[in-house]
Amino acid sequence: MEFLKRHKEPSGKTLIKVPSETRYINKVSSEILSGLARYGVDESRLFDIRLCVEEAVRNAMVHGNHCDKKLPVRTVYWVDNGVLNVEIADEGPGFDSTDVADPTLEPHMLKNSGRGVYLIKKLMDKIEYNEKGNKITMTKILK
Amino acid sequence: MQMKTEIKNGLTVCYVEGEIDINTSPGVKKSFDKLISSKTPRIVVNLSKVTYVDSSGLATLVEILKNMRSYGGRLRLSDMSSKIKSLFEITKLEKLFEIIADEKEAVSTFV
Numbered sequence: 001m002e003f004l005k006r007h008k009e010p011s012g013k014t015l016i017k018v019p020s021e022t023r024y025i026n027k028v029s030s031e032i033l034s035g036l037a038r039y040g041v042d043e044s045r046l047f048d049i050r051l052c053v054e055e056a057v058r059n060a061m062v063h064g065n066h067c068d069k070k071l072p073v074r075t076v077y078w079v080d081n082g083v084l085n086v087e088i089a090d091e092g093p094g095f096d097s098t099d100v101a102d103p104t105l106e107p108h109m110l111k112n113s114g115r116g117v118y119l120i121k122k123l124m125d126k127i128e129y130n131e132k133g134n135k136i137t138m139t140k141i142l143k
Numbered sequence: 144m145q146m147k148t149e150i151k152n153g154l155t156v157c158y159v160e161g162e163i164d165i166n167t168s169p170g171v172k173k174s175f176d177k178l179i180s181s182k183t184p185r186i187v188v189n190l191s192k193v194t195y196v197d198s199s200g201l202a203t204l205v206e207i208l209k210n211m212r213s214y215g216g217r218l219r220l221s222d223m224s225s226k227i228k229s230l231f232e233i234t235k236l237e238k239l240f241e242i243i244a245d246e247k248e249a250v251s252t253f254v
Binding site: 022023025026043044047050051054055058103104109110112115116118119122123 | 209239
């Protein structure tokens with residue numbers, strides 16, 4: 001599967017579709033940050049957006065699609081009234097985000113899992129998972 | 144990602160440059176493997192030229208810390224940008240690491 005992108009669907013949303021290979025992670029974030037250039041977003045927010053998009057895409061590739069290169073990760077983003085909305089979906093069976101251990105608690109601090117989800121929860125303004133648990137929707141106020 | 148190493152006041156100071164993410168973390172770990180296998184007792188990692196760290200990068204630094212602790216080694220991180228420092232604060236990793244504002248202080252007070 002080649003790196004695919006399709007700008008501006010009729011709805012005004014942009015779809016980015018990539019294979020489940022980690023080398024494509026920053027292509028997704030770069031596309032979104034490029035799309036935000038005209039909104040005058042400050043560096044700190046851009047850092048947060050990049051980080052959360054990359055964490056979510058990584059989770060979709062690694063935990064959702066188990067790095068199966070044939071399976072795509074679909075990212076859709078749009079800006080509505082100064083708020084960035086990003087949906088990231090994988091082809092996996094889904095997961096329960098409440099099952100992720102809190103990585104800031106003493107027994108888990110030396111473990112290396114759950115920190116990406118935790119950062120997303122802390123740095124984005126709002127996140128939601130679909131019922132199946134294989135699509136996350138994140139929002140961030142741009143100013 | 145690039146890393147160079149200098150000896151200052153008998154300490155090993157590592158200068159990491161670039162981004163520490165899922166794709167570059169293996170290289171960072173590899174760069175430290177030699178220092179860890181020779182049981183380097185005290186290491187200061189100057190992060191002034193690190194512009195981005197993700198959860199894989201944080202995990203790699205935790206792994207390096209764990210490996211050093213296994214032989215009684217100590218690790219200090221210095222010169223973090225305010226944004227990267229905020230990630231250590233949010234994730235509470237600031238409680239796990241010795242984080243020093245600048246390299247000079249990190250080296251001069253590392254006993």
